[in-house]
Amino acid sequence: MGKILDALLGRNFKLSKVKALATLAISRAAVLKNQRYVRCSHARSDVVQLLNLGHEERALIRVQLVTEEKNMLDALAMIEDYCHLLKQRASQLTRNTDCPDELKEAISSLIFASSRIGDFPELQR
Template sequence: MGKKLDVLLRRSFKTSKFKATVAMAVSRLAVLRNQRHARCSIARSDVVEFLKNNSHERAILRVEQVIKEQNMLDVFVLVEGYCHLLVERVHLFEQQKVCPEELKEAVSTLIYVASRCGEFPELQHIRSIFASRFGRDFAARAVELRNNCGVNPKVCLRLIKKYGFFS
């Protein structure tokens, strides 16, 4: 009955649940960051070994992996900052159905990252909260990088799958 009443009275957004989800996301970020950092360190040491053994092709592959891991670490730093910002300013979108302009970049970037980071279930949940709060079109705009979507360009560049400079 509680969910039905919330829907009827249009009280679907719960600040405490949102804050708890974001807190879990920040905790998960710490774990993911440690894993990525370890993989990055291993890949760097592999590059050194491959270069010592004159295995340049394998070294190039490892360098690409290092770049990919470092890019994800950079994205995680930005995501954590956006999470903290949204918790601090949750009151700005608590009562609104339209995303406030000053939070558009944070919200859009989290939606975009969630669409490209499957290892992060809490971020998927945050994405669904924002999609239900601000509309599916708002979320689709961020995921598809349409004009004026608000996604941070640094994040877009770091999540590009292909690296053309080694091809």
């Protein structure tokens, strides 16, 4: 997170490195989304089977897992979108002294997500 802060403050900012990390983060988000989607679909089918067998309590636990996986899928989609935006508009950070509002939102959201998602090393750099 320190390197992101340095980039925001204009210290040692390298456009090529930001674009490369954004590209890596986009591909990592796609992989994580696929993994989460598979988990979600398995949990959803488990819910159906448990309800057919009459195990409502266990089905409720699985429904909670489905909800958590869907929330993570939504978060990963947002991270992927923010990385696309950062990759496309990173050159504005070198040209302008003021950061556009949409980039501020994207960067601050990525910084927040970096502290919350442990299996996303590209956000830590």
